[in-house]
Amino acid sequence: MVDDVISVENQLQVSHPALVPDKELASSVETVLIWSPEVDSTNIISSAKCGWITLTGTVKSCKQKHLATELIESVPGVIGITNELTVIPTERPADQNIATEIIRCIEHHRDLDANQIDVVVNQGKVTLEGTVSNWLAYRTVEEIALVTEGVIAVKNYLTFK
Numbered sequence: 001m002v003d004d005v006i007s008v009e010n011q012l013q014v015s016h017p018a019l020v021p022d023k024e025l026a027s028s029v030e031t032v033l034i035w036s037p038e039v040d041s042t043n044i045i046s047s048a049k050c051g052w053i054t055l056t057g058t059v060k061s062c063k064q065k066h067l068a069t070e071l072i073e074s075v076p077g078v079i080g081i082t083n084e085l086t087v088i089p090t091e092r093p094a095d096q097n098i099a100t101e102i103i104r105c106i107e108h109h110r111d112l113d114a115n116q117i118d119v120v121v122n123q124g125k126v127t128l129e130g131t132v133s134n135w136l137a138y139r140t141v142e143e144i145a146l147v148t149e150g151v152i153a154v155k156n157y158l159t160f161k
């Protein structure tokens with residue numbers, strides 16, 4: 001409370017941007033995906049409902065699935081995204097090669113301790129376990145796994161010290 005104030009007349013007006021029509025929004029999302037050289041949008045279907053985008057279909061890597069979401073987050077009118085894309089890699093590196101590459105990248109990152117992180121890969125699905133120092137390290141290890149060739153899914157069970 002403020003001394004000597006008896007009442008407040010609130011004349012604040014909040015304006016919300018108009019919703020982009022679903023058809024127009026879906027078209028904008030498709031255009032962004034088509035023009036991205038990093039995402040093969042051939043098998044991606046996008047739909048819009050009241051500003052919420054749903055992606056279905058297939059992509060060739062976890063990296064493409066992740067990038068598809070990042071690309072459309074900035075499309076005007078997008079309120080949220082449900083990414084139901086399935087990863088179907090065209091080439092399948094051996095699980096051991098995937099794990100080795102993830103560990104190599106972790107070892108080369110100055111803020112990460114590879115000795116504290118276990119990487120298990122089973123049919124392209126990565127499980128991360130162990131301890132990291134903070135939230136940024138947690139996300140960094142997850143990002144490394146997500147963008148590694150051959151990865152189709154990542155389960156992150158890392159904890160903070």
